[in-house]
Amino acid sequence: MSTGAEQPQQLVDHLFRHEAGKMIAVLTRVFGIGNLELVEDTVQETFLKALQVWRYGQLPDNPSAWLMRVARNRTIDLIRRQQKLANLSEELAHRLQSSTENAVDHFFLDTEIADSQLRMIFTCCHPALNPEDQVALTLKTVSGFGVQEIARALLSTDSAIQKRLYRAREFIKSETIRFEIPVGHELSGRLDVVYTVLYLLFNEGYNSLKADELIRHDLCAEAMRLCKLLTEHQVVADPPAFALLSLMCFQASRFESRIGEDNTIILLQKQDRNKWDHELIRMGYYYLNLSSRGDQLSVYHIESAIAAEHCLAPSFESTNWSALLQLYDYLLQRKPSPVVRLNRSIVVAQLEGVHAAIDLILDIPGIRTLLEQHYIYPAVLGELYGRAGNCNEGRRLLQMAYHLTSSLAEKRLLQDKLDALTVGQNDHEEIHRRPG
């Protein structure tokens, strides 16, 4: 009865969430994707049982195995109940019972669990679902997030998330999507969608300054966990998966050093590079290495190489800008998006000066609209104008950016830049006045 424990017992971080993802995948394999509700209820019951029994002081030696065992028993119970309804003879029922147990046990093997989770990822990332629904459904069924947690993570409302999940589930039911890992040609097309969703998940966590720190961290960790799952599967593991995982490692290594106390943004050039997570950087190189086989050069390869280049430089000043420019040129060929052009122009500013960079930004197709819609464009352009000495234009654009972003941290950063411009200009005037 006594635990004799002196130290509080600690559950593995996110144990329930991760086990939920596993259980949902395994049980879907048993009951079919059309029975997702039954599956989720069963998972819920399993956790309730754990809560009821464990909280009075009895943590099992292997909580994860305990949970899976309860889910397995419950599954067999449910099947047996169905069989009872079929009014079978006692003898047949008896025979079916032992074969049911064997079949169910097979699904609960570790290798099969991983396989089921991948099937679930592919199902949630079905190309016919719209991207928003893919992300919400992945977080719910693969990652075990609750509706509120998804809403917090994606900066949405509970009811909007409910709606997305409902829509996605109805679609999966009505379209009789097969719960499997696609093969051959179909696999590579589907993998692209999976990569996009995982990359989106990661970026939601990495970039959204409005969501709270904890949930952002969880999102990044989850994206990395799922990406790792892809790399560990014999058939699914593809060079871009390794490249994406390495990109995530490099980015995540700066997670802590980008945000200062009271949630202020610390820019790359001011970050304390000793605070970067060197274990993650090491892993980044490790996976980047593994990604360089075959003849595929994905955007993730290039983006990871760009991130690696930053991690490699001991200081901002010693960054190899020409190597970066070349990488951005490759990236631009693959992904000619405005954001890539914008980022490339920042590298050009380091190499050829701010005027060349300003020209490049003004040449981005649709730049007028972009400047009015996304704070990042006026923020970058405004700063470049400031550095070029055109303080009025700089200030105008920074103010525009200030009004476009709703993140307090970004507003603060922009305000600092505005202040610096004003101070800089005053100094300038002082100097002019003095000789006169």
Place this chain on the structure above:
Amino acid sequence: MKDFLFIFRGPAYEDLHLTPEESQAAMQRWYDWIGELSAKDRYVGGEPLHKEGKTVQGNKPVVTDGPFAEGKELLGGYFIVKAESLEEAAQLALGYPDFRINGSVEVREIMKIPMPS
């Protein structure tokens, strides 16, 4: 030191519709409390009770199913805890993590029947 019984009543967790993360957080609060009591050498043990039960009562006793108390008053389990006094035991019960969901703790001293000298 005397032994005390902590009797826990509260809503059934299944009515709360917790997410996996919330379930884990609830569990962790219990472990933290048990850990705190154990560190002071106060926690003796505890066990949950099954939800199903029978009640036997009456002059001509009859057996009925239940008690199906109101969901929020369900007797979920107990602890045995050591304390110097009833007052201290009640202090220890303040760490109970389920006040937030309208749970309650009944604190009772377990009577030791002394050997008559």
